[in-house]
Amino acid sequence: MQKSNHEEATEGVAGHAAPRSLPRLARPRLHDTVVEHLRQFIVEGVFAPGTKLNERELCETLGISRTPLREALKVLAAEGLIDLLPNRGASISRMSEAEVRESFELMSGLEAFSGELACERITAAELAQIKALHFAMLACRARNDLPGYYSRNQEIHDRINEAARNGALRQTYQSINRRLQALRFRSNQQSGKWDEAVQDHEEMIQALEARDGKRLAAVLKRHLLEKREAVLPLVSGDGTGTKNLVKSTDA
Template identity: 60%
Template sequence: MQTSDDTALDLTARPLRIERAALHDKIVERLHDLITEGGLEPGERINERELAERLAVSRTPLREALRVLAAEKLVTISPNYGTFVTRMTRQEIHDTFELMSALERFSGELASLRITAEELADVREAHEAMLGHWQRHDLPAYYHANQRIHDLINRAARNDALRQTYLSLNRRLHPLRLSSNRSEAKWRKAVEEHRDMMSALEARDGPALGALMERHLLEKRDAVLADWADG
């Protein structure tokens, strides 16, 4: 079935390089996981030699990886002193959530304009799943579905710069191991807001969805800061 002008991969096409991940990039990924999953606690000192041994690499690529993580503010480097897993201040947490609220609003506005029918069905599906987890009081599954909804809307906005920035800020907040929705009432309220968001999205009402998502995140900000001990 092969002909000279079919759709098979054209190996003569120019750059199309196979990018085998470099070691330092793999280390970045590994440390991302360690930090966001809790293998490295906020405030913890990172000993280069020790960590290099644990990862079975030399200090050189590890140091390159740590510089990347510092640029993403996941670790904080003090020259000639040491590297630490970033511990955000109250103000930084406040500011980051506030910025996220603006990105969420923008995601909602753009997604309302650009989402396809299939994507909308995916969001609806994740939404229904989330409602189920809520009724079953399955908090971890609820969080996961929640994240998925916001991610789907973010993708539907079709703006990669927005998406990258959003993910980067999300990674910074993740190590906090956020514990809101601790009261039944607040949880119910969050679910109600999601119902409204779903309606606005299906009506493709950008301003409404944007306002809802912004408000949703600002409430999360307040909830997180409320039960966050400053130590």
């Protein structure tokens, strides 16, 4: 039976045959991988808001022990994606309608400011990378590949924020955006809304190429507020879409 990276790394330590540095390298990789998998489950709707997580089934699915799982859950709790309650385990956080409205309103301002600064500071290489992501995103849309589309979509927004080169802005942006990713993903599940988002991205690329900060800021602000209006009707229906990695109680 093939051994996991975690088992291979720890086996060397037990037999005193592997360099001492291996466990310290393997553990962060395992930790990051678990966090990323769980975050993706939340974003893509495998877990509906309010759902209680079953640790045993998650461990079996991911092929890990409970220790790295619980460490990952603490990270996601710090990001506001899950709630950890004493003696009650972990459940997916649920945002109220007011929180959704206010968070998208704030994100629209953060993205607009990112766009203004990016137009002043972006390099030709960075712009080329964003354009390549844009074309890859369009290819995903043509295949109706929503996860692939969303991944590239979010990377475009993230790279615009990075190109702004403002550490305080980036920290705030990442914190707020983590809580909105699942809703941003769901906003594209209607074909009409998806096509509108693609058109917005076309305008973003044009504004970046022209280094037109005011135009890009306006497009980004409108884009985020349109997302808000698309997802608000979905907030009351957040009990749907739960798949088979959750149960009402943890075994």
